[in-house]
Amino acid sequence: MVEILVAEHAGFCFGVKRAVKLAEESLKEARGKVYTLGPIIHNPQEVNRLKSLGVFPSDGQEFMEGDTVIIRSHGIPPEKEEELKRKGLRVIDATCPYVKAVHEAVCQLTKEGYFIVLVGEKNHPEVIGTLGYLRACNGKGMVVETMEDIGEALKYEKVGIVAQTTQNEEFFKEVVGEIALWVKEVKVINTICNATSLRQESVKKLAPQVDVMIIIGGKNSGNTRRLYQISREINPRTYHIETADELSPDWFKGVKRVGISAGASTPDWIIEEVKDKIKEICSGSLVS
Amino acid sequence: MVEILVAEHAGFCFGVKRAVKLAEESLKEARGKVYTLGPIIHNPQEVNRLKSLGVFPSDGQEFMEGDTVIIRSHGIPPEKEEELKRKGLRVIDATCPYVKAVHEAVCQLTKEGYFIVLVGEKNHPEVIGTLGYLRACNGKGMVVETMEDIGEALKYEKVGIVAQTTQNEEFFKEVVGEIALWVKEVKVINTICNATSLRQESVKKLAPQVDVMIIIGGKNSGNTRRLYQISREINPRTYHIETADELSPDWFKGVKRVGISAGASTPDWIIEEVKDKIKEICSGSLVS
Numbered sequence: 001m002v003e004i005l006v007a008e009h010a011g012f013c014f015g016v017k018r019a020v021k022l023a024e025e026s027l028k029e030a031r032g033k034v035y036t037l038g039p040i041i042h043n044p045q046e047v048n049r050l051k052s053l054g055v056f057p058s059d060g061q062e063f064m065e066g067d068t069v070i071i072r073s074h075g076i077p078p079e080k081e082e083e084l085k086r087k088g089l090r091v092i093d094a095t096c097p098y099v100k101a102v103h104e105a106v107c108q109l110t111k112e113g114y115f116i117v118l119v120g121e122k123n124h125p126e127v128i129g130t131l132g133y134l135r136a137c138n139g140k141g142m143v144v145e146t147m148e149d150i151g152e153a154l155k156y157e158k159v160g161i162v163a164q165t166t167q168n169e170e171f172f173k174e175v176v177g178e179i180a181l182w183v184k185e186v187k188v189i190n191t192i193c194n195a196t197s198l199r200q201e202s203v204k205k206l207a208p209q210v211d212v213m214i215i216i217g218g219k220n221s222g223n224t225r226r227l228y229q230i231s232r233e234i235n236p237r238t239y240h241i242e243t244a245d246e247l248s249p250d251w252f253k254g255v256k257r258v259g260i261s262a263g264a265s266t267p268d269w270i271i272e273e274v275k276d277k278i279k280e281i282c283s284g285s286l287v288s
Numbered sequence: 289m290v291e292i293l294v295a296e297h298a299g300f301c302f303g304v305k306r307a308v309k310l311a312e313e314s315l316k317e318a319r320g321k322v323y324t325l326g327p328i329i330h331n332p333q334e335v336n337r338l339k340s341l342g343v344f345p346s347d348g349q350e351f352m353e354g355d356t357v358i359i360r361s362h363g364i365p366p367e368k369e370e371e372l373k374r375k376g377l378r379v380i381d382a383t384c385p386y387v388k389a390v391h392e393a394v395c396q397l398t399k400e401g402y403f404i405v406l407v408g409e410k411n412h413p414e415v416i417g418t419l420g421y422l423r424a425c426n427g428k429g430m431v432v433e434t435m436e437d438i439g440e441a442l443k444y445e446k447v448g449i450v451a452q453t454t455q456n457e458e459f460f461k462e463v464v465g466e467i468a469l470w471v472k473e474v475k476v477i478n479t480i481c482n483a484t485s486l487r488q489e490s491v492k493k494l495a496p497q498v499d500v501m502i503i504i505g506g507k508n509s510g511n512t513r514r515l516y517q518i519s520r521e522i523n524p525r526t527y528h529i530e531t532a533d534e535l536s537p538d539w540f541k542g543v544k545r546v547g548i549s550a551g552a553s554t555p556d557w558i559i560e561e562v563k564d565k566i567k568e569i570c571s572g573s574l575v576s
Contacts, residue, residue, distance in 0.1 A: 173465030
């Protein structure tokens with residue numbers, strides 16, 4: 001019998017799992033329709049599954065009084081949330097608690113007199129939400145996306161630095177170090193979430209223990225490809241798939257242990273489908 | 289007539305100049321002997337000049353009640369200063385104000401609940417002095433001299449980082465960035481003095497404007513050698529000397545403009561001697 005081991009940290013992070021669960025639970029007491037403000041995750045299969053339950057992604061145009069709106073894990077600016085409430089919508093806040101911590105951090109640092117540097121992508125929904133909280137607490141600050149951006153921050157004596165939760169650690173380190181050299185005082189609250197690095201560490205741990213590694217996730221998903229690269233360096237028998245259909249029986253000949261990991265936008269049920277398919281393949285090969 | 293330009297920032301830094309001046313002034317009201325606790329600068333000619341005025345370097349063994357003791361620019365631990373005062377010595381505190389700022393920073397950060405990381409050399413007199421101030425304000429902390437040292441600091445949630453004033457900026461940056469990745473909150477007060485970088489910037493500005501550059505300072509002085517390298521990259525006709533005696537008439541043939549810079553332990557009067565000698569050489573070559 002083949003043994004299938006799923007990496008300790010794989011697929012959806014805590015915040016996305018929580019948001020999906022809140023979306024499902026919101027259906028119970030919903031009077032009108034149920035929407036997520038934007039797709040809850042960049043995974044069409046999962047978005048379709050939620051649609052089939054009655055949770056629809058929307059940009060807000062069709063909202064009617066009494067409808068339910070789920071704020072996804074990225075969060076939104078507080079004025080936007082107020083606007084939804086003023087329209088008579090039932091608002092379910094599924095903002096990731098780690099993102100809420102960034103909102104709190106920028107306001108705490110503002111109160112302490114710091115100019116805020118938010119290390120992140122200027123157009124990322126999480127960053128747009130955090131900047132809204134910064135405005136709401138009358139803070140001053142900027143987004144640093146490349147090293148060229150930091151000039152503005154160096155005009156201030158006291159700079160407070162936080163990060164988009166999915167920020168690359170190396171770039172954050174570089175920005176913090178550079179600003180600390182140039183301004184009088186820097187306070188850093190590291191708001192990077194470790195979901196990505198935990199996922200990578202789990203692959204490093206699992207890959208050497210198995211005969212074959214299967215990495216599940218979009219072919220153009222950066223974080224999935226990284227998991228694939230890390231795994232393949234340790235275990236050359238690593239395969240990258242998007243769905244169970246791509247599994248090939250050839251990969252499992254003589255295999256006793258299979259390891260599985262998945263990128264950030266892969267729901268658990270897709271991981272389960274892959275596990276089931278592998279079991280089927282391996283039990284089939286036993287009788288052939 | 290040859291034109292001699294001295295770099296805007298060259299030789300002794302502000303703190304050392306101030307300490308030498310305080311040492312000279314202390315002679316006026318001295319009753320007993322006048323000492324510096326340790327050599328005031330790593331330059332034997334300058335130490336000898338002060339000796340000839342009546343200021344002697346000492347490790348403290350021969351101090352007698354009523355003698356004057358000058359605390360050099362590095363500073364000393366406060367308990368050591370108290371001890372000197374208890375012995376009935378007249379204490380002149382020539383600690384560099386930038387070093388005093390480090391003493392204040394570690395105590396301010398301690399009051400705010402931070403574990404202190406002092407980026408510097410463990411056996412450097414300035415670091416030993418600062419650690420004394422940290423103890424005196426009941427702070428907890430450590431010195432980070434290499435990246436291997438930072439492990440201890442990562443056990444704390446709040447880490448406050450300061451630097452030895454002569455700390456290398458690249459290493460400081462690296463330490464700040466790395467610690468900021470691992471702990472919850474970091475506050476950095478950049479206490480690095482810019483004397484070294486100003487000296488280097490001044491050489492970069494001066495070297496392309498002159499026919500010949502003369503860099504004065506110990507052949508084994510790291511900061512002087514760096515000035516020499518920077519200058520030579522811009523102006524190949526750069527020479528490194530310790531004293532005016534090493535100047536060669538060959539270097540100045542057909543030369544109209546000479547630039548001069550000097551390392552951190554070179555007093556102004558040695559720079560003046562070099563200027564005079566160059567003038568002598570160049571005026572001599574005019575008549576030969």
